[in-house]
Amino acid sequence: MNTVNLKQLAKELNVSVSTVSRALRDSWEISTPTKQRVFELAKKMNFQPNPYASSLRKHRSRTIAVVIPEVANNFFALAIKGIETIAREKGYHVLIYLTNEDAGEEMSVATSLQSGRVDGVILSLSGHTTDIRHLVELQQRNIPLVFFDRVCDSIGAPRVVTNDYESGFVATEHLIRAGCRRIAHLAISMELSISHKRMKGYTDGLRRYDQPFDDGMVVHCEDSDEENYKKIRALLSSPDRPDGIFASVEKLAVQVYHVCRELGLDIPRDVKVIGFSNLVTASLLNPALTTISQPAYDMGKEAATILFRRLEKKYILPPEDSVILPAKLEVRSSTI
Amino acid sequence: MNTVNLKQLAKELNVSVSTVSRALRDSWEISTPTKQRVFELAKKMNFQPNPYASSLRKHRSRTIAVVIPEVANNFFALAIKGIETIAREKGYHVLIYLTNEDAGEEMSVATSLQSGRVDGVILSLSGHTTDIRHLVELQQRNIPLVFFDRVCDSIGAPRVVTNDYESGFVATEHLIRAGCRRIAHLAISMELSISHKRMKGYTDGLRRYDQPFDDGMVVHCEDSDEENYKKIRALLSSPDRPDGIFASVEKLAVQVYHVCRELGLDIPRDVKVIGFSNLVTASLLNPALTTISQPAYDMGKEAATILFRRLEKKYILPPEDSVILPAKLEVRSSTI
Numbered sequence: 205m206n207t208v209n210l211k212q213l214a215k216e217l218n219v220s221v222s223t224v225s226r227a228l229r230d231s232w233e234i235s236t237p238t239k240q241r242v243f244e245l246a247k248k249m250n251f252q253p254n255p256y257a258s259s260l261r262k263h264r265s266r267t268i269a270v271v272i273p274e275v276a277n278n279f280f281a282l283a284i285k286g287i288e289t290i291a292r293e294k295g296y297h298v299l300i301y302l303t304n305e306d307a308g309e310e311m312s313v314a315t316s317l318q319s320g321r322v323d324g325v326i327l328s329l330s331g332h333t334t335d336i337r338h339l340v341e342l343q344q345r346n347i348p349l350v351f352f353d354r355v356c357d358s359i360g361a362p363r364v365v366t367n368d369y370e371s372g373f374v375a376t377e378h379l380i381r382a383g384c385r386r387i388a389h390l391a392i393s394m395e396l397s398i399s400h401k402r403m404k405g406y407t408d409g410l411r412r413y414d415q416p417f418d419d420g421m422v423v424h425c426e427d428s429d430e431e432n433y434k435k436i437r438a439l440l441s442s443p444d445r446p447d448g449i450f451a452s453v454e455k456l457a458v459q460v461y462h463v464c465r466e467l468g469l470d471i472p473r474d475v476k477v478i479g480f481s482n483l484v485t486a487s488l489l490n491p492a493l494t495t496i497s498q499p500a501y502d503m504g505k506e507a508a509t510i511l512f513r514r515l516e517k518k519y520i521l522p523p524e525d526s527v528i529l530p531a532k533l534e535v536r537s538s539t540i
Numbered sequence: 541m542n543t544v545n546l547k548q549l550a551k552e553l554n555v556s557v558s559t560v561s562r563a564l565r566d567s568w569e570i571s572t573p574t575k576q577r578v579f580e581l582a583k584k585m586n587f588q589p590n591p592y593a594s595s596l597r598k599h600r601s602r603t604i605a606v607v608i609p610e611v612a613n614n615f616f617a618l619a620i621k622g623i624e625t626i627a628r629e630k631g632y633h634v635l636i637y638l639t640n641e642d643a644g645e646e647m648s649v650a651t652s653l654q655s656g657r658v659d660g661v662i663l664s665l666s667g668h669t670t671d672i673r674h675l676v677e678l679q680q681r682n683i684p685l686v687f688f689d690r691v692c693d694s695i696g697a698p699r700v701v702t703n704d705y706e707s708g709f710v711a712t713e714h715l716i717r718a719g720c721r722r723i724a725h726l727a728i729s730m731e732l733s734i735s736h737k738r739m740k741g742y743t744d745g746l747r748r749y750d751q752p753f754d755d756g757m758v759v760h761c762e763d764s765d766e767e768n769y770k771k772i773r774a775l776l777s778s779p780d781r782p783d784g785i786f787a788s789v790e791k792l793a794v795q796v797y798h799v800c801r802e803l804g805l806d807i808p809r810d811v812k813v814i815g816f817s818n819l820v821t822a823s824l825l826n827p828a829l830t831t832i833s834q835p836a837y838d839m840g841k842e843a844a845t846i847l848f849r850r851l852e853k854k855y856i857l858p859p860e861d862s863v864i865l866p867a868k869l870e871v872r873s874s875t876i
Binding site: 285 | 603611612614617618620621624633634635636637638640648649652657791794797798801819820821823824825826827828
């Protein structure tokens with residue numbers, strides 16, 4: 205069988221074999237453009253890594269870290285279950301670190317992980333991370349990093365996400381078709397790329413259906429629960445309140461319910477509500493909540509699978525380095 | 541001021557000063573009966589530890605471990621928040637380990653913690669822990685251990701619990717007063733002392749109101765979610781189904797709602813439901829769920845506070861070694 209090997213790829217690209225090898229391992233030492241060239245050619249030439257060429261690293265800790273912004277959220281709880289399922293198969297421990305949406309805590313955690321306390325890291329960014337040196341340093345110390353959900357676009361690391369843009373579009377479209385003519389969007393931190401994508405889906409959805417975009421209908425809920433609650437209350441108390449709400453995360457959808465109770469607003473008659481959510485009680489709420497449900501468990505499993513491929517020094521080929529698992533619209537009484 | 545010191549306590553009890561000191565630090569080296577004698581006398585003689593006698597241990601990791609059975613549970617999510625609040629004040633990291641209700645995983649985690657990876661451990665037992673050697677070994681290595689919620693009665697370690705017996709009684713009484721004459725109890729693993737206490741509250745509640753106890757009305761839900769669901773479905777499908785249900789944990793109450801939907805049973809008309817729960821959506825459910833709410837956040841804070849007292853080698857005096865924070869009955873539409 206005539207198979208393509210590293211040498212041929214290197215020759216074709218006019219780089220060294222070691223550069224190709226490191227690019228395929230997604231090493232931080234190789235620039236993103238070079239990696240892209242290698243990935244593209246490897247795909248085009250149908251390169252198949254030799255499984256015997258992979259050597260198992262010496263892992264001392266047999267532990268991986270999962271760094272997440274919060275735990276009181278069914279998305280993260282389910283993702284952890286998925287990660288643990290894979291880790292258990294591999295005989296690994298999983299440590300969970302909470303950053304509480306605090307960039308400083310994320311930095312402090314990442315720094316403490318540089319010491320070799322864990323073999324690899326699965327991370328979902330805090331809502332306030334702008335400086336990413338702590339993540340770059342992790343990579344420089346050869347501690348493999350995989351992002352899930354809240355990914356960092358400026359670091360060349362594998363990522364597992366959902367189709368945030370399309371989901372934002374679908375949520376908005378669903379509200380418009382349900383008759384809403386004044387749709388508000390409750391966004392989380394705009395430092396996060398998922399926020400941008402969900403918001404872009406919302407604005408494009410409005411445009412597609414010739415709905416005007418109103419700045420006042422976008423509420424940035426990036427503060428404490430109390431502050432967010434006040435903002436949502438102000439939105440729903442105003443004379444030109446929305447008749448539809450698209451919440452970008454679960455806890456904001458739950459807050460909308462509480463505010464509507466308080467203000468005596470009827471869902472869905474006065475205001476229709478849809479939210480990204482993995483709430484186990486979504487169908488039991490009064491009224492049942494229409495959700496965009498991310499495949500949280502599968503996202504966790506996929507992130508862990510990719511991390512272990514990296515730990516085992518297996519080559520990562522596109523599209524394995526960037527997995528998109530689609531979310532699902534689940535229509536319930538809050539929008540019909 | 542005439543204060544009692546260690547020497548006086550030792551003389552009175554006819555033991556060495558070091559025994560008294562170690563007993564007051566709740567050391568594993570001192571037997572439980574001796575500790576009890578020391579604690580009682582210290583309380584009786586109003587012993588006040590000298591704060592300057594406390595020496596700060598050299599802590600290398602500045603990390604504590606929180607070992608819990610699961611994370612998809614609002615009780616544990618809130619308790620973690622409480623623990624983190626205190627840990628942050630102390631400049632400590634918190635690592636979360638999930639045992640998934642598996643005794644083997646709990647053992648494996650505890651063993652890996654013996655190496656000095658953390659300075660102290662806060663633990664809530666898995667539902668299947670019977671052999672407790674791994675916990676004894678932690679103590680023998682001088683890694684302070686504090687239990688919360690699901691405590692181990694046979695180990696002399698501080699504990700933070702809620703008033704499980706009284707709460708079980710109150711829940712049962714509430715259903716009886718609401719007119720229920722056939723009350724089922726959904727229990728979790730009977731290996732856990734909280735299960736015994738909640739169940740004892742239930743049986744005593746029945747007796748107090750001259751309600752007959754029926755073995756068939758106690759359902760042991762210690763298996764997978766799927767198995768538990770089947771058991772609850774069988775209970776509610778039977779011709780002599782209960783007219784009231786007391787669920788010992790949140791997820792079982794949620795399952796009762798799902799089963800009732802499926803069977804077309806109306807809550808509260810056909811069956812009234814009360815459950816131990818910290819569900820953020822309890823008041824938003826259809827109908828709103830009556831709960832016994834544990835002060836989860838405060839329990840976490842208290843457990844961490846006690847752990848840091850131990851890390852700082854401060855003496856622990858009764859009742860600090862066993863804190864009971866009362867739960868609260870929150871009456872909602874599912875029982876009225």
